[in-house]
Amino acid sequence: MKKPSYKCSKCCDTGWILIPQEKSQPLAVGCECRDVEKVKNEWKYSGINVEMTTHTFSNFQVWNEASQRAKDTATAYYTDFSEVRKERRNSILLCGQVGSGKTHLSVALGLNFLKQKIKVVYMPYRDAITKIKQNMLDHEYYTRTISKYQLCEVLLIDDLFKGKINESDINIVFEIINYRYLNFLPIIVSSEFSIERLLNFDEAVGSRIYEMSKDYVVEIEKDMRNNYRLK
Ligand SMILES: Nc1ncnc2c1ncn2[C@@H]1O[C@H](COP(=O)(O)OP(=O)(O)O)[C@@H](O)[C@H]1O
Ligand SMILES: [Mg+2]
Ligand SMILES: [Zn+2]
Structure with missing residues (x-):
């Protein structure tokens, strides 16, 4: 038998x-x-999926000046995290050139925090915003989703402001960022826009993100030579 x-x-x-x-x-x-x-279950809740688990620090190659700078900043942030997490400047922003490893490093941070039992939530900006807007009338869904992004220990916003944006997108982002700003809750932000563009989209959102991540900002120059996929 x-x-x-x-x-x-x-x-x-x-x-x-x-x-x-x-x-x-x-x-x-x-x-x-x-x-x-x-x-x-915690990992599932975080929204970081299996394909992303190869996005580790050890898999991240230093191959040019920008990748060196990005990796150094991300590892410094990781090292300093327990000291800075309750401070005004407790966040990190990786912005600029597409394909330069911004998502890779953001996820590497997220994975490391999860391993330390720090509750990270991954917010794929475009999908998340689309879903929130589709469910705007479902009050319970709206509140539940926004609160998840507002309250988690670390929020990873991937590809902020990707796609067409309008006022309601900005309002949703503001609701999340401002809550985290007021409550000293860290964010990890990746975006293909420069700091200047982020500020131009919306000063209230941009300036809060900038203030929070001032000590750990990486802006990667828009140049194909910084695209790992074209290396
Ligand atoms: N320095 C690097 N070392 C190893 N892989 C990298 C590096 N930079 C980017 N990649 C890989 O290239 C692809 C694009 O990187 P990604 O992080 O998605 O770029 P971005 O978010 O900046 O557009 C991913 O598969 C990522 O793992
Ligand atoms: Mg990306
Ligand atoms: Zn058992």
Whole structure:
């Protein structure tokens, strides 16, 4: 007869291990596989998907001046994080040239924080904004989604202001950024726009992001020579 196969042989997927007691009912203790499940759920909640787990610091090659600068800034931010996270300047901004590794480094930071049990939420700007706008009338969805981005320990906004933007996009971004600004909650921002353009889109949003990430800003010059895909 074939043995039943369990994901966890210790608890046979019940989540509990029974420890026999001499004079009473067996004692039930939670199995360690629950922690694994918990971590998996936390990662799922973060929105960082499996394809992105190759975006690590060790996979990031230093191949030109810009990549050196970007990596140095991201690693410095990582090292300083516990010291600066409650400060005014507790965030990082990676902006400029497409394909220069901005998402790669942002995700590398996110993955490292998750490993330290810091609750990171990944916000793919374009998709997230589109979905929020589609559900504008669903008050519960709107509040739930915005709060997720407002309240998490670290918010990673990937490709900020990508695509056409209008006033309602800016209002949504403002609601999220301003909350985080007021409550000293860090953001990791990647955007293909320069700091100047970010400020021009909307000064209220741009200046808050800039103030928060002043100590860790990387602006990569728009030049094909900074595009890793064309290397
Ligand atoms: N310095 C680098 N070392 C290794 N891979 C890189 C580097 N820079 C970019 N990449 C890879 O090139 C692709 C584009 O990078 P990405 O981070 O998406 O660029 P951006 O967000 O700046 O547009 C990704 O697959 C990324 O992993
Ligand atoms: Mg990107
Ligand atoms: Zn188990």
